[in-house]
Amino acid sequence: MPVMTIEQMNRFLAEHFPQGEKFGVLTGLGDSWAEMKLPVADDHLRPGGTVSGPSMMALADVCMYAALLGQIGPVALAVTTNLNINFMSKPEAGRDLLARCSLMKVGKRLAVGEVWIRSEGCDELVAHTTLTYSIPAER
Template sequence: MPVITVEEMNVFLNEHFPQGEKFGVLTGMGDAWAEMRLPVDDEHLRPGGTVSGPSMMALADVCMYAALLGQIGLVPLAVTTNLNINFMNKPESGRDLVARCNLMKVGKRLAVGEVWIRSEGCEEIVAHTTLTYSIPVER
C-alpha cells in the first residue's frame, strides 16, 4: 500500500492541478481518508452570501481524489465517474469549509467514498457527497 504524505500529495496536486487552490487545501490524510479545507472568499459565494454548490462539489471531488491516491499511489488518470451531493444546511457565514472523505471500497477498477462537508467549528453537516472513481487498469 502506498504511503504518501500530505506534503507529497500537495506537491502532486499543485503540479497536476494548478487551479487546485480554488478547490481547497489538503490538511490531513491517512489509511482510506483525507481532509481538506476550503478558505472561503468572494469567488466561492453565490447571491445571498452562501457558498456555491459548484465550490462544494469541487471540494468534495478533490478530497475523494486525495483519499484514493493515498491508497493506490499517484495515479493522475483516476477520474470521477459519479458524484451525488445533498446540500443539507447553509454554510455559516465567514467560516471556511472543512471536508472529510472516507473511502468505502477500493476495488481493481472502481472506488467509492463519502465526503461530509461542515463549516469550520460547527457540527452541522452542510453537504453529504457520495462519489465513484474509475481507476485506470495500468498504474
C-alpha cells in the same frame, strides 16, 4: 497505511492539478481518508451570501481524489464517474468549509467514497457527498 504522505500528495497536486488549490487545501491524509479546508472567498459565494453548490462539489471531488491517490499512489488519470451531493444546511456566513473523505471501497477499477462538509467550528452538516472514481487499468 497510505501510499503517499501529505507532503508527497501536496507536491503531486501542485504539479499535476495546480488549479485544484482554489477548491481547497489538503490538511490531513491517512489510511483511506483525507481532509481538506476551503478558505471561503468572494468567488465561492452565490447571491444571498452562501457558498455555491459548485464550490462545495469541487471541494468534495478534490478531497476524494486525494484520499484515493493516498491509497493507490500517484495515478493522475483516476477520474470521477459519479458524484451525488445532498445539501443539508446553509453554510455559516464568514466561516471556511471543512471536508472529510472516507473511502468505502477501493477495487481494481472503481473506488467509492463519502465526503462530509461542515462549516469550520460547527457540528451541523452542510453537505453529504458520495463519489465513484474510475481507476485506469495500468497503475
